[in-house]
Amino acid sequence: MTDTTDCLAADRLRMTPGPTEIPAPVRERMAEPAPNPDLEPEFFSCYRNLTDKLTRIHAAGPAGEAPATPDRDTVVLGGEGILGLEAAIASLVSPGDRVLCLSNGLYGDGFADFVEQYGGEPVRCEISWDETLDPNAVEAAIESADESFDVATVVHCETPTGTLNDLEPILDVLESHTIISVVDAVSSLGGAPVPTDRIDVCLGASQKCFSAPPGLATCTISDRAWDRIERVETASLYTDLEPWRTAADEGEEWFPYTHLAANVLGLDAAADLLLEEGLESVFDRHEAAATLCRDRAAELGLDPYPASHEACSPTVTALEFSGSATDLQERLRTEHDVVVAxxxxxxxxxxxxxxxxxxxxxxxRVERTMVALETALK
Ligand SMILES: Cc1ncc(COP(=O)(O)O)c(C=O)c1O
Structure with a gap:
């Protein structure tokens, strides 16, 4: 049997790009008795409170301010982040549809794979993984295509390589061609401003910047995306977003399947923490941690993987390493109690x-990680 004593040690630091450390108020809330999600109206109130809070968090601009009446619905699916990505494609793409898939990384490529899986035809607009998407290249890809596109996919933060795309100019291009935008903001929502008010389907996950456990996918959906979702015949119940439009509406209190009650309570507590701190302060905290991480890495002679400073994400830093990264990771965990990816x-x-x-x-936390990294490198 594996001995879990070491990994349960209180001072182990888990600096992974999700799942993240779960703060005590979230753990405590999850341990409380939860209402039956199918039978007790109290659960529907918990769910609605959570979606209201998420709508406010999702709508926060660069200064952390939220519009008074954001005109987007937020739904929370029981399933981890990838379910949100697959559900968006399954619900928006019919067999034969051509979808513009913008990609500078693993998850951007993954969207194209989902499109293929659901019978669509992905048209890829790709750039090297250490670069960020270029709006001029996106415009050129649309102009040179034989037919127009109804739907495009893009990833905000490519977690595996630590790049953050500038969404605004990409959304300018997509909006000018009235293309429905599907954005994977799984590792940026709640850590960096995301222009959710301009995105048709914006996807998040509980275990990244929300610091709740894995298990919930968040989707903020515009009216025109809902209209398309209602027209598309989805061949699966689990990945169909349509039933979630009425789920938990006043007088329509049901979910397509049993919701993850404890996870919903935990994410609600996590949302409270973000709103109490204020989104502006939360975003500043991420910027400060990222800057320290890169500055300390530079002192150790480690370069960021993204080609420029502007391309780096405030939520995760990917550093090039000329030795074996997996050996270094192992040493950090076993000798310094610091877990990285x-x-x-x-x-x-x-x-x-x-x-x-x-x-x-x-x-x-970043400082302790970098001290451990410095020692491990010696
Ligand atoms: C950018 C991005 N999208 C999607 C996912 C998938 O999320 P999950 O692992 O919760 O399925 C991840 C996970 O790391 C991610 O980083």
């Missing part, structure tokens, strides 16, 4: 990733 796929052994998102976006 490596690259994914072909980059597994070439990149070390430090998550400074959610509860972990604190300079003292």
């Amino acid at each position: 490596t690259g994914l796929g072909e980059l597994e052994d070439d990149i070390i990733r430090i998550g400074h998102m959610g509860h972990n976006a604190r300079t003292e």
